[in-house]
Amino acid sequence: MAGSPALSQPTGLRAWLLSPEPASRWQARLGRFYLGWRSFTRNPLAVIGLGIVVLLIVVALLADVLAPYSPVVGGDLRTQRLLPPSETFWLGTDDQARDILSRIIHGSRITLFVVVLVSIIATPIGLLVGTIAGYLGGWVDTVLMRITDIFLAFPRLVLALAFVAALGPGIENAVIAIAITSWPPYARIARAETLMVRNTDFIAAVKLQGASTPRIIFGHVIPLCLSSVIVRVTLDMAGIILTAAGLGFLGLGAQPPSPEWGAMVATGRNYLIDQWWVAAMPGLAIFVVSLGFNLLGDGLRDVLDPKAAK
């Protein structure tokens, strides 16, 4: 982003960004961002990952324009059912004569919806639990971390299954269930970061100035924990997608005729041997998008959290 204007005026903007004496906080921040961006783009795999994620977002936004057919209403059931990939239907059609490509394109919205919503719900919970436990210490720490450990003690998919079973199938409930199972690792990381920050001089200085505990936690501790937690959340997004797809595959996520990728694989299972593309294509989409998030997460970790990189 910061790189493209630099092409037109190579020295001016870059010099301004890399200035050792930034005139404003804003300039300093942009400069840091530019440096991070440069080291990020040096990693080709990370750029591929970013490309896949950007593509997912673009496809989700423009689904109505990009999809050649309706994702829900199929074609002629007598002649257009279960057609193999061809020029008219690039990825073939499914059992209800619907174009699989159009369904995958519209399904990207569901995938993005799940990932974004789970991150928005789970990240603040993890951050709050972790920083409060780490900053306050004592029995609060013990209790909060015990609860975290209990949630970590269940395999993620199994706990999500139990929650969805209780709440009833559906995409919103799947999001809630995945969010409930996602926050514990973020809390762990936030706590570890808080423990490092807690006894530093600047926190002591803020405390001496009379800042309240919530102010210290929200204003000073959480911003410092943010980058590690964001890296962890990004690395986790592939896992969120896979869990959501797994729930969809078991019929517990988005309900038909919604073009959720996991549910599409489940449909294709009935036609696996003769019409392999019905199951293969949506699964491939899940794979590519998870891979994109994994590559992006690895790249971000190298930039934001060099300690964790091997």
Next chain:
Amino acid sequence: MASSIANGGGGHSALRFYLTKTAQFILVLATTLLGLVAVTFLIGRVVPIDPVLAIVGDRAPAHVYERARQELGLDLPLIQQFWIYLKKAVTGDFGNSVLTTNPVMTDIANAFPATFELATLGTIIGTIIGIPLGVLAAVKRGSLIDQVVRFLGLAGYSIPIFWLGLMGLLLFYAKLGWVAGPGRIDVTYSYLYTPVTGIVLIDTAMQGQWDAFWDAVSHIILPACLLGYFSLAYISRMTRSFMLNELAQEYVIAARVKGLSEFRVIWRHALRNAAVPLVTVIALSYANLLEGSVLTETVFAWPGLGQYITNSLQNADMNAVLGGTLVIGAVFVLLNLVSDLLYRLLDPRTR
């Protein structure tokens, strides 16, 4: 734990240290298990299905409904209900399954060996292939094999397991015909042996039913390789990083200076030191396979715990779902505990 106490004989304070540690350990285990029970209990309470209606039907008169409610203990305060639930859970009583009408614990006991067999074989495959791969990747850093390990790991974190299973069935069963299809054993063979351990490979082998044995092998090999791949992806990645760590240590240089062969340096000295954290990794990957087995068993119609839970789910059989969830959670906790204990036992530095 026995050995840690035995080793603590060096002094009185050391003994006390280990006793405190052990007590803490047990306390943590107990609260975690208690928490597991509490979570499943609470999930069971938020179910929108009225358990009383499920039993008496929606046209039952009010007094019948009320009596059923009291029999189920639903009129008691929540904390008292939890106490009753806890007491039952400790004795392994999760009520009856609506679907099979058996006690849930009996069903779980029947299904568990199948999951155990699959996950164990998967872990064995993952360990046997994953460790050498990881070692080679660390030794030849940046080489082709290092790239392969990196790719396998990345793909292992990105591929939906149920999809890979379906594609495996498509290729190796439907197209190539190398393996048998879904299920554990063909019906024709299933009467040739009597289940003793519940583990088909062992039962058939012990009873000399080799035809049945080989049929079971051709059924298990694909799902086991599938789980094995996911465990391999994790184990090889971790082996690589542990080995890189060890190979940078001074004792490796010392061994090389003394003129030991590279083979000995790597496989006898460095790997041996990496082995201790690897045990933890293997136990963890074993625990992760429990999760993978839920989807894998559904794809391969494997009559294990995962399939039991998903079948019960589709029939709104909450007793079975929660019982299964609790058992998987408990096994998960125990495996983590075992890995922790093994680490302490194997690594003299932690004593």
